[in-house]
Amino acid sequence: MYKRKEKNMEEKMKMNPMFNPDGNDDVSARKIIKGQTTGLFNLNAVKYSWAKSLYQVMIGNFWVPEKVSGLKDDARMFHSDLSPQEQRAYKGILSFLIFLDSIQTVNLPHISDFISSPEVNLILAIQTYQEAIHSQSYATILESVVESKERDEIYYFWRSDSILLERNKYIGQIYENFINNQTDENFFRAVVANFLLESIYFYNGFAFFDTLVDKMKMLATGRVIAYIRRDELTHITIFANIIREIHNEFPAIYSEKIIMEMMNEAVKQEIAWSKHILGDRIPGMNEQTTRQYTQWLANNRLAMLNIGPLFPEAVTNPYKHLDRLQDPNSDKSNFFESTVVNYTQSSSMNGSWDF
Template sequence: MDNLDNSIMRDAANFPFNEFTRPEVQERPNQEAHWLHAKKLFNPEGNDSIQQRRIIKGNPTNLFNLNDVKYQWANRIYRWMMSNFWIPEKVDLSMDMLDYNQLTPGERKAYDGILSFLVFLDSLQTNNVPQIADYITAPEVTLVLSIQDYQEAIHSQAYAYVIESVIPAARRKNVYEFWRKDKTLFERNQYIAQVYQDFIDHPSDQNFIRVLIANYLLEGLYFYNGFMFFYTLASRSICSGTSSMIRYINRDEYSHCILFENIIRSVREEYPTMISDDMVLAMFDRAVEQEINWSRYIMGDDVVGINSRTIESYTKWLANERLKSLGYLPLYPDYDHNPYMHLDKIADVSGDGHVKSNFFESTVTSYNQSSAISGWDKF
């Protein structure tokens, strides 16, 4: 990884106060004079000048001229996301099936249920990100969204690999169908999916803001109790391969969270009356309630290192962090501590490689897998 890429990863590790969270905006157009619209695919009458470029409601030609960029944060995030290239099948899961068979019934329920939830979320994202990109009128931001969409597809590939490699054949179909059969998970997924569908059916200003906030919550809050479950298992040297896979996915989702943080900030800078603070806080509060209820339902007090109290503390602490990154005060001021801080080195989101070697001795994944394609320039 070159010096620029190293600096990108260091900046990302300073979340929430890093350079990604400072969108460059030159002027604010009159919101009332601009209506939300999907951009034209072929638009020779468009104007790509920096002065006229807008995050939404602009008039682009859709030409990607990456030497003429207004939103410099998009350029940096693009480089960062590209440096996270990885291949699911490179992760060794050969020992995880043995570990899976030794899980307690409660741990096995959590393993299957959390995977089902994650599969659904990333399937949803793969279909939804292009819907948002249709309304983004800054080419450099559209380009980053295309990388996100690609990564969401890789995540689906990764989950399929885990399910096929670890879970017995008789249980696999239930993992894929659990979201539809289980009432709690169905209701959990229905809320976020309905926000997305409302925007597709009625692409208004308000529904667009709701879909941006919902994406930010999905990428920055919904995944994380599930991630902590796999890291907790890894801390006991259980299902280390699955945890390695989750670390890759976690790193990607973190970059997606930073991406939507910047999109939201840029929209608010350019169209300050579009975003209702009350709506944002209400969506956060509902998301936190749902995340706590789901996590308690699927894990409860049946997993060593996780219980109802830590689930609530972690979820509210994380929501506060995400809100602060958007410029809001904490919604839950009494929750200022991460109860899973001891798992940070296992998560290794910044890519510094601080991983206990015996957790992941089967396949060390703290390196950048893009090295696997180095040398292609010779062709």
Template sequence: MKNMIIKRPLMDKEGPNRSTGIVNGQCSNILNWDDVRFSWAYPKYKKMLANFWTPFEINMSQDIKQFPELSQDEREAFLKIIGLLALLDSIQTDYAGRVADYLTDSSLSALMIILAQQEVIHNHSYSYVLSSLVPKQMQDEVFEFWRTEDILVKRNDFVANGYKDFAEAPTVANLLTSIVYDVVLEGLFFYSGFAFFYHLARNQKMVGTSTMINYINRDEQLHVDLFVKIFKEILRDNPELDTRELSQFVTETFRTAADLEIEWARHIIGSRISGILLSDVEDYIKFYANARANQLGCERPFEGYRTNPLRWIKAYEDTDLGKSDFFEQKSRQYVKVNIDNGFDDL
């Protein structure tokens, strides 16, 4: 098979601790952070650890009071977006594990396992939110939206089919294209949903949920950066794959992905959610499609769209704010709650 990619052995007695290649290289598989090939791996490890959080830390008592007070359109958008995010992060958990199998660098396979663990936490947060707000029957319905919503099916199939080639025929080329779809998923397909939750938060609605979304957003930005670095390192090791065709593929993939995300935004936000302009959301999606394609070193799919049209959203997306109040941007009294989701505070 052309550009076949070999799984990393459990242990290689003949291999050095410092890997000889990101894929198809040699590595003992012994992890010594003071002897790794990529200088950026250890700082990335520390940053991912510093982001550690769990849903149990978030007090949902105020959200429980506010959810019935949302408009019907807001509640519908809230639940459908949660259903979407749950599906996407479920796929990511499995995909990260598959990629880890083929990275012949112990530090990068370790980072991929941390990434997968963070995706499990993301999925837990969606269950945690739903168990706080709606009955079990509705929770189950939300986790079935990915099967029943036509627009969701089309979006999800776009990414799933992009991963499928790598899963079924693991080659270096297929790994590269799967990473492009990963950056679409984590760096674009979440973002109209994120914007909706941040819009609620700036109106002081569902702040507990939006706090979790902020932590997820922060994690996903690190994940995108990690996959972008892996993409570029693979091309450095395999320059014959760094072709004009690959660059065009990246640009066209993000163009199509943006169209799919805009279609979803029109469906879920439309003109029904007051205070947020659909045209701004569409420009925001094109802005991120341009940004992600550019991160991968390729041509931007849309002329213009170099600045974020949702300027107010920067405070929510900032990954360096730490655990801070959305409205006051200052450290808050951060009290972990028990698994009752704060019911004792009602």
């Protein structure tokens, strides 16, 4: 049995054909991967209802970074109110987030090429678009908040920071491995890497910006980050569902061992990076809170896959008091000017497009 499983993991995946007249789009024949799609987006027939619900949430979350106000205040504050340690953390964390969103925008279509369900391809296309918007939002922040000579320093922080360089290379490598050798196992690893990237890697960075906002610093950056996080929550759910469907439909490809192994490595790297970029130099954050938060998150994310906790001792979120800053639609927060960036309020943009 074990041998058979090992052999299967070496099998090559086949990219969806562009058009396959012999395919079958029936819901009864539909599969998350390795299905016989015609290539047509028949979205009236839906097998994965979670994809349809996520589509609605993602479309409802539409926002544009250019409409977030207050970045000029952040520009003033960046040089006058942030300590040198906070300025360094701001730059390093933004650099990492910029890398993550860049690589997501480019890599997601490679994953989607092997997902044989149009309703899931649809939301992966929206996710890709959102990751590109996130890149645009970093450009908007950098343009407004820091001086022009500091922009390249942030984009290319990894050129002079060996720890960030190693992290970025590690993530890039997992994606490259699948592109270069399209086995079932490498596909599964790429999907798990996506889940970890969306669900663990962004989060100490997000907590840093929340901590600044809690001290009434860099509020506009915090708002942009909160909109990004709202999108990322849907992305985590997409990949948790893809992993669950692989578990249901292809138990020989699913591997809890690989998930645990990769989660453990992700947590280790996230704690090491956070220690490096935040240390104990940011009021409200220290090595202990970072460790506890990352482990607590890991348990939480594993629960989404119906896997028990990897760190049973990490039962509480040390940043619970920052929760009110996380949801732009929450009544608990008066920190968002929720009227200006959401799609429903963006009629002022009508006619502003130049063709």
